[in-house]
Amino acid sequence: NAGVTQTPKFRVLKTGQSMTLLCAQDMNHEYMYWYRQDPGMGLRLIHYSVGEGTTAKGEVPDGYNVSRLKKQNFLLGLESAAPSQTSVYFCASSYTLGGGSYNEQFFGPGTRLTVL
Amino acid sequence: GDSVTQMEGPVTLSEEAFLTINCTYTATGYPSLFWYVQYPGEGLQLLLKATKADDKGSNKGFEATYRKETTSFHLEKGSVQVSDSAVYFCALTPDSSASKIIFGSGTRLSIRP
Numbered sequence: 001n002a003g004v005t006q007t008p009k010f011r012v013l014k015t016g017q018s019m020t021l022l023c024a025q026d027m028n029h030e031y032m033y034w035y036r037q038d039p040g041m042g043l044r045l046i047h048y049s050v051g052e053g054t055t056a057k058g059e060v061p062d063g064y065n066v067s068r069l070k071k072q073n074f075l076l077g078l079e080s081a082a083p084s085q086t087s088v089y090f091c092a093s094s095y096t097l098g099g100g101s102y103n104e105q106f107f108g109p110g111t112r113l114t115v116l
Numbered sequence: 117g118d119s120v121t122q123m124e125g126p127v128t129l130s131e132e133a134f135l136t137i138n139c140t141y142t143a144t145g146y147p148s149l150f151w152y153v154q155y156p157g158e159g160l161q162l163l164l165k166a167t168k169a170d171d172k173g174s175n176k177g178f179e180a181t182y183r184k185e186t187t188s189f190h191l192e193k194g195s196v197q198v199s200d201s202a203v204y205f206c207a208l209t210p211d212s213s214a215s216k217i218i219f220g221s222g223t224r225l226s227i228r229p
Contacts (some may be wrong), residue, residue, distance in 0.1 A: 042120075042205060042219035043160070058216065076127075088163070090159055104150075105217060107159030 002026055004108035006091050010105050012114045015080045021076040031094045032056075032074040033105065034066060036087040043090065049074055081115045088112050098106030118143040122220035123207045129196055130228050137191040137223050139180075139206035147208040149173075149182050149189040150217070154203040161189075163204070198227045 004025045013019055023032065030051050035043040045058030051070040063085060065077045074093075078085060092105040123138040141147065148167045152160040164173030166182035166189065171181050178193045189206060206220040 040221055040223040045216055048216070092159075104162050105160075106167070107161070109157070109159050 002085060004091055004093055004106050006108040006111050008111060009109070010112050012116065014116050018077070018079050019083050021089055023074045023076070023108060024072055025093040025106070026072065027093060027095070027106065028071070029093035029095050029106070030071070032068065033092040034064070034074065034076045035090045036060065037090060037091065037110070038087050046076065083115045086113060086115045110111065118147070118208065118210045118218050119171055120206050120208055120220035122223055124221070125224040126225045126226055127223060128228065131198055132195045133201075135191070135193040135196045135225070136175045137204055137225070139191065139220060141187050141189065141206075141208050143208055143210055145211045147210050149180070150207040150209070151178070151180055151189070151191050152205040152207060152219075154205065154222070156202070160205060198226050198229055201225055201227045
């Protein structure tokens with residue numbers, strides 16, 4: 001049981017290049033999330049998905065796209081990378097969304113992306 | 117809107133010292149409250165949680181009590197160890213929108229042997 005895995009672990013891009021980050025979970029979770037972590041700002045939600053084939057915007061969605069073609073995978077795409085997208089990206093998944101109840105999220109180890 | 121404010125770090129303590137990391141929140145209704153921990157080079161892990169007022173979450177010697185009257189969820193540990201060195205995040209799930217977690221900015225804790 002690997003939990004949540006992310007590939008790649010590190011990546012350096014030039015401005016304008018594109019790339020896709022892959023997140024995979026083996027816990028049969030319905031809900032998946034992409035966050036970015038910047039110094040002094042905690043985690044900010046980029047996009048999330050409440051099930052296979054569905055996605056929704058989070059707090060900072062501009063410049064990113066996502067897809068959830070399979071329940072276990074959640075892809076984050078950068079079509080034209082910018083230096084402002086230099087960050088550490090975390091994927092997470094959770095079992096319940098349930099209103100009024102807690103929502104424990106399980107996190108991957110992160111991808112460190114640098115855009116030059 | 118909903119938000120979480122936690123004390124800024126870094127916090128540096130000696131081993132076996134008492135730890136408090138303050139966290140206050142702003143939210144309507146009855147949010148669920150969490151503390152997550154991030155060890156170096158890793159993702160976040162849930163440390164403890166509380167889902168209603170006066171609940172106490174506890175794990176690995178850490179405790180936090182959900183105080184609705186002061187809108188606080190302070191993290192405490194009686195005797196810290198070097199292995200507790202990490203970044204700690206206070207967070208909440210609004211009861212009106214459980215599709216997201218709102219995180220504080222994190223507090224870096226370093227423990228000296």
